[in-house]
Amino acid sequence: MSTHREAILRQIGCIIEKPDFYKYLSAEKNLEIFARISGASTAKYDIHAMLEFVGLKGRERDKVSGFSHGMKQRLGIAQTLIHDPELIILDEPTTGLDPQGIIDVRNLILQLKNEKNKTVLLSSHQLSEIEIIANRMVIINKGQTVTEGEVSKLLNEQELVVRMEVQDSGKALRILNGWSDKVKENKDDNTLEFATSREALPSIIKSLTENDVLIYGVESKRKLEDYFIRIIN
Amino acid sequence: MLLKSTWNEFIKIAAKPRSYLGLVAITVLVAVILFALKADGMSFISFVTASFEQTLSFEGNIMNGNLVAFIVLQMLVIHIPLLVALVTGDLVSGEAAMGTIRMLLTKPISRRTMLLSKFLAGAVYTLLIVIWLGILAVIVGKLMFGVGDIMVLNSDGLVIIKEMDVNWRYVGAFGVAFLALLTVSSLSIMLSCFSENSIGPIVTTMAIIILFTIIGTLDVTIFDPIKPFLFTTHMIAWRSFFEDPLPWDVIKESSIILLVHNVIFISIALFQFNKKDIKS
Numbered sequence: 001m002s003t004h005r006e007a008i009l010r011q012i013g014c015i016i017e018k019p020d021f022y023k024y025l026s027a028e029k030n031l032e033i034f035a036r037i038s039g040a041s042t043a044k045y046d047i048h049a050m051l052e053f054v055g056l057k058g059r060e061r062d063k064v065s066g067f068s069h070g071m072k073q074r075l076g077i078a079q080t081l082i083h084d085p086e087l088i089i090l091d092e093p094t095t096g097l098d099p100q101g102i103i104d105v106r107n108l109i110l111q112l113k114n115e116k117n118k119t120v121l122l123s124s125h126q127l128s129e130i131e132i133i134a135n136r137m138v139i140i141n142k143g144q145t146v147t148e149g150e151v152s153k154l155l156n157e158q159e160l161v162v163r164m165e166v167q168d169s170g171k172a173l174r175i176l177n178g179w180s181d182k183v184k185e186n187k188d189d190n191t192l193e194f195a196t197s198r199e200a201l202p203s204i205i206k207s208l209t210e211n212d213v214l215i216y217g218v219e220s221k222r223k224l225e226d227y228f229i230r231i232i233n
Numbered sequence: 234m235l236l237k238s239t240w241n242e243f244i245k246i247a248a249k250p251r252s253y254l255g256l257v258a259i260t261v262l263v264a265v266i267l268f269a270l271k272a273d274g275m276s277f278i279s280f281v282t283a284s285f286e287q288t289l290s291f292e293g294n295i296m297n298g299n300l301v302a303f304i305v306l307q308m309l310v311i312h313i314p315l316l317v318a319l320v321t322g323d324l325v326s327g328e329a330a331m332g333t334i335r336m337l338l339t340k341p342i343s344r345r346t347m348l349l350s351k352f353l354a355g356a357v358y359t360l361l362i363v364i365w366l367g368i369l370a371v372i373v374g375k376l377m378f379g380v381g382d383i384m385v386l387n388s389d390g391l392v393i394i395k396e397m398d399v400n401w402r403y404v405g406a407f408g409v410a411f412l413a414l415l416t417v418s419s420l421s422i423m424l425s426c427f428s429e430n431s432i433g434p435i436v437t438t439m440a441i442i443i444l445f446t447i448i449g450t451l452d453v454t455i456f457d458p459i460k461p462f463l464f465t466t467h468m469i470a471w472r473s474f475f476e477d478p479l480p481w482d483v484i485k486e487s488s489i490i491l492l493v494h495n496v497i498f499i500s501i502a503l504f505q506f507n508k509k510d511i512k513s
Contacts, residue, residue, distance in 0.1 A: 022245060037241060
């Protein structure tokens with residue numbers, strides 16, 4: 001890294017923790033500065049195109065001091081892309097953003113991945129975001145790699161959490177006790193929640209219907225957060 | 234890359250309001266001095282010439298643009314370091330405080346190149362300050378007061394320099410003044426590498442200049458060995474251009490000492506900046 005630092009950095013665009021910009025300069029001047037030392041084009045056309053890509057069209061000449069955190073984050077992503085790198089490293093890109101900001105940045109990252117074919121290395125504690133965005137993941141705990149692999153595959157290894165609304169929860173509970181050892185019954189709204197494997201779920205439903213339990217709804221979820229807690233513990 | 238980065242630095246300097254403070258301050262100060270000399274310059278001159286009036290008679294345009302420029306330079310060269318440090322002292326620490334240094338160093342640029350570009354931009358800014366001072370003092374001074382021979386009182390007595398012999402001396406004097414201010418610029422950038430805020434390096438630069446100036450003027454033998462090596466001792470070397478005959482040895486020695494100070498300050502700054510923790 002130390003011997004080929006500049007050559008390596010030419011292939012990388014990154015934001016470390018939070019995007020810090022020159023508040024007294026406009027968005028386009030900030031990008032121009034980063035483009036110049038990245039060896040990228042500083043032509044207004046290219047700078048404006050990049051700002052348009054991240055959704056900052058019309059704000060090119062506005063000073064960054066007036067930007068929201070979400071806008072700075074998007075400008076930060078523009079800055080990572082300005083020299084067309086292969087790898088983009090984003091450190092906690094959605095931290096501190098409002099719900100709309102989170103959606104905007106998430107969509108932007110998905111665009112990078114799907115439209116610009118960039119490799120995005122995302123570090124985040126927002127596991128729900130990782131679940132939506134990432135193809136592969138590495139879970140690191142106290143500096144040690146705990147697990148790594150494709151997100152969908154890793155999650156498939158995990159049990160589903162199923163929530164079921166039935167007509168008679170007491171009757172359904174008796175049947176489900178034969179399938180799962182952790183069934184929670186909520187008599188108020190006749191719902192049951194239990195953990196099971198993906199493969200067992202059709203058989204459970206079949207068993208309930210064969211025993212004349214009317215099922216009004218089935219909801220299953222596989223949360224990365226649960227997986228993370230299980231792996232870490 | 235060095236030139237590109239220097240251009241970036243200059244864009245940043247040009248965008249900061251404080252960068253214009255120096256130019257505005259010089260303009261106001263020179264205007265006040267020119268106005269005062271225009272209004273009551275002769276009484277100022279008589280203070281200098283009084284002791285010679287019994288042996289010499291002065292004729293012609295004594296209070297001319299050349300003398301005015303000399304007076305302006307003498308009055309302001311001591312104060313301009315603050316105006317230079319105000320901008321250059323912020324070049325590294327300001328970025329550290331904003332966090333932009335971290336963003337810059339994720340780009341394919343070495344720390345050495347980045348720091349050298351800051352020195353270059355600081356040098357260009359200092360040069361602009363000196364040129365502006367030169368324009369106001371020499372050109373405006375001559376337009377307002379006309380031209381003529383220049384009388385300078387130094388430790389050996391009264392030196393009279395012919396009008397046709399003045400311009401190149403001013404070029405040399407402003408050149409050495411630039412070198413002196415460049416040393417201030419390098420000092421403040423070096424201090425800026427040790428700091429995370431803008432005020433610290435600016436105040437420390439001025440404190441060092443004041444301390445060294447006091448040591449230099451104190452007539453105490455214990456300080457005599459170090460006086461020739463203090464950069465503040467050589468900040469007034471520009472005056473040597475208004476002596477007759479010209480003391481080239483003094484000018485050369487002062488220039489070398491100022492240059493050595495610049496090299497030392499830049500080297501320390503490079504060492505510190507290369508190991509500076511930019512992650513926090």
